[in-house]
Amino acid sequence: MATPVMAGGFQAFGHVPAHSHYHESPLAFGPPHLPFRPSELASARYQHPPAGHFHYNQTTSMADAPFLTPEEEFAQLQKLSNEYEPEVTGPLVGDRQSSSAIATEYANADPIYRVKTQALPSKYAFFRTCRGDGHCGWRAIAFGYFEALLHVGDVAKFDVEEARLISMNNLLNLAGFSEDVYIDFAEEAYDLLRKLGGSLQVGNGASLLLEAFNDMGVSMAIITYVKLLASAWIQSRAEEYQNYLQIDVKSYCSQNIEAAVCEIDDIAVAALSEALVKPAGIGLEILYLDRSVGDEVNAHAISQPMNFNGLLPMIRLLYRPGHYDILYRAEDLPAPQQQATIHVALAYNNNHNFEEASPDANLLSMIPGMYSHNRFQTVDQSFGHRWPPATYDFDPTPAPQPHITPIQPYAPPPPAPVAPVSVAHQDFMSPVHASPISHQSPASHHSLQLEQQPMQLPFHPHPPPPLSIDRAPITVERGGPFRPSMYELEPGFGTGEVTPFQTNIFRNSHFNTCHFMNPSFQPEEWSPHEYRTGNKGRHKSASQ
Amino acid sequence: MSAGAKKRIMKEYGECMAETPAGMKINFDEQNMTKWEVLMDGPDGSVYAGGHFKLEIIFPNEYPFKPPVVSFRTKIYHPNVSNDDKGSMCLGLLRPDEWKPPNKVVAVLRLIQSLMVEPNIDDAIEPSIANEYKENRKEFEKNAKDWVKRYAK
Numbered sequence: 087m088a089t090p091v092m093a094g095g096f097q098a099f100g101h102v103p104a105h106s107h108y109h110e111s112p113l114a115f116g117p118p119h120l121p122f123r124p125s126e127l128a129s130a131r132y133q134h135p136p137a138g139h140f141h142y143n144q145t146t147s148m149a150d151a152p153f154l155t156p157e158e159e160f161a162q163l164q165k166l167s168n169e170y171e172p173e174v175t176g177p178l179v180g181d182r183q184s185s186s187a188i189a190t191e192y193a194n195a196d197p198i199y200r201v202k203t204q205a206l207p208s209k210y211a212f213f214r215t216c217r218g219d220g221h222c223g224w225r226a227i228a229f230g231y232f233e234a235l236l237h238v239g240d241v242a243k244f245d246v247e248e249a250r251l252i253s254m255n256n257l258l259n260l261a262g263f264s265e266d267v268y269i270d271f272a273e274e275a276y277d278l279l280r281k282l283g284g285s286l287q288v289g290n291g292a293s294l295l296l297e298a299f300n301d302m303g304v305s306m307a308i309i310t311y312v313k314l315l316a317s318a319w320i321q322s323r324a325e326e327y328q329n330y331l332q333i334d335v336k337s338y339c340s341q342n343i344e345a346a347v348c349e350i351d352d353i354a355v356a357a358l359s360e361a362l363v364k365p366a367g368i369g370l371e372i373l374y375l376d377r378s379v380g381d382e383v384n385a386h387a388i389s390q391p392m393n394f395n396g397l398l399p400m401i402r403l404l405y406r407p408g409h410y411d412i413l414y415r416a417e418d419l420p421a422p423q424q425q426a427t428i429h430v431a432l433a434y435n436n437n438h439n440f441e442e443a444s445p446d447a448n449l450l451s452m453i454p455g456m457y458s459h460n461r462f463q464t465v466d467q468s469f470g471h472r473w474p475p476a477t478y479d480f481d482p483t484p485a486p487q488p489h490i491t492p493i494q495p496y497a498p499p500p501p502a503p504v505a506p507v508s509v510a511h512q513d514f515m516s517p518v519h520a521s522p523i524s525h526q527s528p529a530s531h532h533s534l535q536l537e538q539q540p541m542q543l544p545f546h547p548h549p550p551p552p553l554s555i556d557r558a559p560i561t562v563e564r565g566g567p568f569r570p571s572m573y574e575l576e577p578g579f580g581t582g583e584v585t586p587f588q589t590n591i592f593r594n595s596h597f598n599t600c601h602f603m604n605p606s607f608q609p610e611e612w613s614p615h616e617y618r619t620g621n622k623g624r625h626k627s628a629s630q
Numbered sequence: 631m632s633a634g635a636k637k638r639i640m641k642e643y644g645e646c647m648a649e650t651p652a653g654m655k656i657n658f659d660e661q662n663m664t665k666w667e668v669l670m671d672g673p674d675g676s677v678y679a680g681g682h683f684k685l686e687i688i689f690p691n692e693y694p695f696k697p698p699v700v701s702f703r704t705k706i707y708h709p710n711v712s713n714d715d716k717g718s719m720c721l722g723l724l725r726p727d728e729w730k731p732p733n734k735v736v737a738v739l740r741l742i743q744s745l746m747v748e749p750n751i752d753d754a755i756e757p758s759i760a761n762e763y764k765e766n767r768k769e770f771e772k773n774a775k776d777w778v779k780r781y782a783k
Contacts, residue, residue: 266645267732270638303632306695310731344730346695 175605179229179299180215185413188213188404191599194610201381209382210373212414213404223350223403223410224309227358227370229299230401230412231312234368236282236291237420238394244283247366248276254315254361261318261339268314274307312362316354317343319361327353349408359388367392369400376407631664631691638694639663642735651739664689667703668739672782676747677774678706681782685742687735697729700738707770707777709749709760721745721753 154162185207192203216222216229235243251272258268278298285291299305317339320327324335330353331338343354350358359370369391373383383404391398402413596603600610640663646656653671666687672678684703690696702708702717712718722741723733754760762770 263732266641267734270634270641271731274634301632302692303634306692306731307634310695314732340730341728344732345727346697346729346731347727 176215176217177300178217178219178302178305179225179296179412181296182212182214182414185210185213191606191608194600195608196377198377198379199375202375202383205382206375206413209415210402210404210413211416212419214412214414216409216411218409220347220349221306221309223355224312224358225299225305226403226410226412227350227355227363227401228305228308228312229295230370230403231363231366231368232278232282232295233292233412234399234401235279235366236286236295237418238367238397238399239286239420240394241283241286243366243394244279248279250365251275251279254318257318257322257361258314261314261321263314263318268311271307271311271314274304275311278304278308312358313343313354315361316358319357320353327357350410355388363401364389367394367399369398370403371400372403372405373413374405376405631693635689635691635693636663639689645734646736651736651743653743654739664691664693666735670739670742670746672778673743673747677771678708678746678778678782681706681778683782687738694731694733697724697726697733698735698738700724700742705777705781707759707774708746709751709754709756709763710745712755713759718755720755721750 188206189200189203192199195203214229216226235247255265255268255272259265278295281294281298282291285294299308320339320343321335327338328335333341338353342348342351355370355372363370368389370388372386372388374386375383378384391400400415400418402415402418404411404413592598593600595601598604599606599608601607643656643658643663643666650656653673655669657667657669659665666689668685668687670683670685672681672683682704683706686701686703688699688701690699700719702711702719705713705717707713710719710721719742723729724738724741749760749763751760751764759770759773762773
């Protein structure tokens with residue numbers, strides 16, 4: 087039994103007739119359900135990511151217990167599978183990141199997912215993960231509620247909301263919850279409202295909010311509080327909700343809402359929307375990413391936002407079967423924070439490296455007015471003086487990354503590649519060699535008039551900083567004198583999608599998302615051809 | 631343990647002190663408030679009447695978002711209490727999936743009292759004792775009383 091395994095030959099093994107029953111098995115094994123520990127899979131044996139041919143794993147376990155009949159073995163595996171709880175890791179609520187990361191995650195998945203996730207970034211530029219510990223739906227809505235209030239940015243609104251929540255204690259009392267118990271949970275919500283209201287002056291609301299929701303005690307209290315609100319809401323409208331329920335309202339609330347660990351379901355989403363989200367004037371929309379027909383995620387509006395001086399606060403949830411994350415449209419977010427001066431200084435300080443960067447120097451020589459070093463310096467200083475410091479923000483993550491990307495040196499860029507990242511970008515997406523006129527076009531996002539254009543290539547003599555995900559939003563939103571690179575507009579920019587460092591060691595490690603131990607594990611589509619042609623196309627990003 | 635959990639445990643302890651359910655005594659160590667020791671009398675009219683049972687309630691760090699863990703430190707012949715040196719109980723609202731954060735320890739103690747009067751056979755941890763309770767009540771009562779005499783005096 088162990089021989090084919092030791093040979094490491096999945097092909098030989100795949101043809102052993104005695105194992106054909108694995109393929110016919112009615113049991114729903116999936117790679118995520120097989121709780122083998124790495125120790126059981128010596129790396130020498132474990133040559134391929136598990137997706138698509140996990141009979142491989144089963145063989146390993148059979149080698150350990152050779153006397154089991156197939157039925158017993160199934161029973162045993164099914165038992166293991168049932169008992170398996172995926173290791174829940176990651177922040178309770180993650181940082182906001184470019185949603186092209188989702189497309190990257192699904193790059194090798196089922197075609198339906200692939201199409202839908204690739205369409206995602208053009209409409210919903212950002213997303214935020216919620217830990218899948220059984221509370222993610224509750225957590226996502228609660229977080230979205232506070233975040234939407236922050237986006238509205240009105241101190242009075244926080245006071246109004248606190249007063250409204252306090253007035254809902256009547257509802258909780260009516261539903262039979264005792265005040266001395268729920269008040270502990272409620273207080274955390276009031277506190278957070280007060281803190282966020284106070285943060286508007288300082289502008290650190292987003293980090294306060296993230297901090298609060300990543301504190302287990304605080305976030306669980308708030309989650310429990312919104313659960314009680316949903317439960318009380320349903321119980322106060324029992325006749326209405328009874329129509330949707332198979333069981334009586336009281337036991338539904340007790341089992342599906344109040345229980346310490348229970349996923350939010352459609353009815354609870356609707357109730358929570360009515361109780362918490364809608365009265366605050368916030369919209370709620372759920373985008374379903376599943377295998378249904380279509381080339382986009384299916385949007386389902388639960389509540390419509392009110393208009394706050396042109397602002398429509400929205401909570402958008404991305405639903406993948408069994409899990410909720412938070413999605414954003416670019417326009418949902420408040421205008422990017424302005425950061426200034428740094429970039430001027432950096433460009434200035436960097437120019438002494440100018441001649442060392444030989445690949446870049448070639449690029450430079452292609453630009454009129456950029457030929458000589460002296461010239462460069464002069465231009466640079468003049469920029470430093472003339473540039474209004476508050477008009478653009480700097481992002482130290484440079485656009486092209488010649489050190490790590492396998493991209494050919496500069497080719498004349500194709501005319502405005504379709505940019506799925508965000509509409510706002512295309513404003514300042516202009517071809518490299520465009521005449522200076524185009525930079526003065528009124529459509530330009532940053533109303534700066536350039537008389538000289540040479541300063542537009544972002545030189546980076548230092549090794550590029552790690553492509554961190556939380557950088558991505560800034561990269562996308564930046565303005566300023568630097569012409570954005572075409573590569574930056576490709577989906578997956580800034581998420582490490584193009585990492586060429588794909589070694590066998592990496593691929594077989596749990597840092598690979600194809601590996602079942604990876605917290606963001608995604609089954610990979612198995613295509614036999616790829617095994618014959620080496621590991622082309624099997625790259626997955628590890629940087630999430 | 632978070633401040634919220636401590637606050638909650640203190641609050642519950644205060645309530646238990648102000649209004650201790652009949653037939654119980656709670657020992658509380660200020661230094662280690664996550665472990666309560668409860669002395670519970672066998673309820674009158676039950677087979678355990680006359681016995682004094684020592685229970686231990688341990689509050690997890692995530693309390694009240696996870697249920698307290700209850701165990702009998704005194705041996706008891708009961709279908710819902712494991713017949714080993716742990717004396718553990720896991721049923722009803724003590725189950726992690728049925729526990730609700732607003733539940734209080736008092737409710738747990740009341741549940742235990744009512745289980746001593748009327749065991750929950752469908753949710754038994756000791757199937758043989760449950761079976762005996764169902765099929766041969768006399769034998770069960772004899773054994774239970776015997777254990778009370780032996781361990782719970």
